[in-house]
Amino acid sequence: MNTELTLYGYWRSSAAYRVRIALNLKGLAYQQVPVHLVKDGGQQHSAEYQALNPQELLPLLVDKGNGGVRIAQSLAILEYLDEVFPTPALLPSDPVQRAQVRALSLHIACDLHPLNNLRVLQYLTGELGVGEPAKDIWYRHWLHKGLAAVEAGLAIFNDRLSLGERPGYLEACLVPQLYNARRFNCDLDAYPRILAMAARCESLDAFKQAAPEVQPDVQ
Amino acid sequence: MNTELTLYGYWRSSAAYRVRIALNLKGLAYQQVPVHLVKDGGQQHSAEYQALNPQELLPLLVDKGNGGVRIAQSLAILEYLDEVFPTPALLPSDPVQRAQVRALSLHIACDLHPLNNLRVLQYLTGELGVGEPAKDIWYRHWLHKGLAAVEAGLAIFNDRLSLGERPGYLEACLVPQLYNARRFNCDLDAYPRILAMAARCESLDAFKQAAPEVQPDVQ
Numbered sequence: 001m002n003t004e005l006t007l008y009g010y011w012r013s014s015a016a017y018r019v020r021i022a023l024n025l026k027g028l029a030y031q032q033v034p035v036h037l038v039k040d041g042g043q044q045h046s047a048e049y050q051a052l053n054p055q056e057l058l059p060l061l062v063d064k065g066n067g068g069v070r071i072a073q074s075l076a077i078l079e080y081l082d083e084v085f086p087t088p089a090l091l092p093s094d095p096v097q098r099a100q101v102r103a104l105s106l107h108i109a110c111d112l113h114p115l116n117n118l119r120v121l122q123y124l125t126g127e128l129g130v131g132e133p134a135k136d137i138w139y140r141h142w143l144h145k146g147l148a149a150v151e152a153g154l155a156i157f158n159d160r161l162s163l164g165e166r167p168g169y170l171e172a173c174l175v176p177q178l179y180n181a182r183r184f185n186c187d188l189d190a191y192p193r194i195l196a197m198a199a200r201c202e203s204l205d206a207f208k209q210a211a212p213e214v215q216p217d218v219q
Numbered sequence: 220m221n222t223e224l225t226l227y228g229y230w231r232s233s234a235a236y237r238v239r240i241a242l243n244l245k246g247l248a249y250q251q252v253p254v255h256l257v258k259d260g261g262q263q264h265s266a267e268y269q270a271l272n273p274q275e276l277l278p279l280l281v282d283k284g285n286g287g288v289r290i291a292q293s294l295a296i297l298e299y300l301d302e303v304f305p306t307p308a309l310l311p312s313d314p315v316q317r318a319q320v321r322a323l324s325l326h327i328a329c330d331l332h333p334l335n336n337l338r339v340l341q342y343l344t345g346e347l348g349v350g351e352p353a354k355d356i357w358y359r360h361w362l363h364k365g366l367a368a369v370e371a372g373l374a375i376f377n378d379r380l381s382l383g384e385r386p387g388y389l390e391a392c393l394v395p396q397l398y399n400a401r402r403f404n405c406d407l408d409a410y411p412r413i414l415a416m417a418a419r420c421e422s423l424d425a426f427k428q429a430a431p432e433v434q435p436d437v438q
Contacts, residue, residue, distance in 0.1 A: 075325055103274075124347075128353060
């Protein structure tokens with residue numbers, strides 16, 4: 001067990017949730033430092049946190065076992081963990097399968113999640129004066145576009161997990177996105193493959209222990 | 220030279236531009252299939268393209284030399300190219316340096332570019348009825364937030380390129396983003412490290428030949 005890893009996160013940040021799942025899947029112990037995304041105008045914008053991560057976003061992983069390196073961006077952290085702690089792997093070993101997993105995960109991380117991120121919703125209702133109903137439609141628009149693409153992309157897995165019988169990189173991205181969708185009461189009937197894949201994961205300890213509701217900073 | 224690679228792209232798509240740079244840096248020959256992002260209501264939404272890539276986004280790489288595999292998402296393509304055609308590498312070999320390159324590249328690909336993507340700007344002016352001036356402020360807001368984070372992140376490179384004397388993964392993401400910023404006449408004085416890194420790349424053939432203006436479908 002490596003106990004030199006520290007994760008700066010927030011219980012409801014789905015990007016931090018991805019990393020918690022990945023750490024748990026690898027059986028890596030880690031400390032958590034909560035950074036409250038709303039309190040004090042967003043603690044991720046504090047001078048203290050900005051000095052650690054100029055991106056002013058969560059999560060951030062600090063690895064004291066490797067010179068105290070600070071790594072931003074959830075997918076960069078997943079890749080790092082897979083390179084430094086290779087067993088059990090998060091990614092398949094075959095380059096084509098790795099590419100397919102990354103392409104679906106990046107669709108969630110680049111083209112779905114950032115558009116519905118807190119800072120974007122705040123800009124819509126703040127600077128742009130968009131009302132709550134139109135903000136809700138925006139949220140659902142990008143969510144359903146993204147989930148539909150992922151649902152179609154999952155066909156290649158033939159109802160198996162991304163590592164066959166084991167979840168990994170893809171599921172670490174998928175389950176937090178589904179959590180967000182449920183939180184906003186989105187209708188998910190059109191996504192049977194996503195629901196089936198997530199259901200197989202959600203019963204596993206690695207996912208249960210990464211869930212927002214059981215984090216130390218839950219509110 | 221591998222001539223079995225086909226890139227579905229668009230001259231002005233900065234995600235496709237990233238992949239063109241990467242292919243050129245590796246000296247890989249490739250065919251281009253243009254997909255017009257505006258004509259016919261956006262050819263990326265055609266049934267024909269959707270059958271190839273359900274994400275309905277560019278770019279898409281098809282590798283006939285590897286069973287005709289279709290890979291979506293520019294960063295998944297960069298990772299694939301680095302795994303299947305490892306020399307010259309796009310990423311450093313050290314896991315910490317790889318993580319730092321990926322974290323900055325992902326910041327561009329996840330938290331900067333998607334917010335200013337064509338489909339999002341279309342939603343703002345269309346569904347949300349946002350006027351051109353407010354759309355412009357939106358664009359600059361996310362651009363400057365993102366570039367400021369990248370500028371701070373580049374400090375670790377000490378005025379060198381991400382592979383020392385050579386550009387790679389990071390520069391393939393940085394130069395297209397800078398192209399977009401210039402296209403929208405954004406003031407870039409606050410980003411000397413970004414400008415210096417890009418200037419060292421833009422004189423290289425791999426970058427010159429990937430530039431939007433010299434693509435077959437330029438308009």
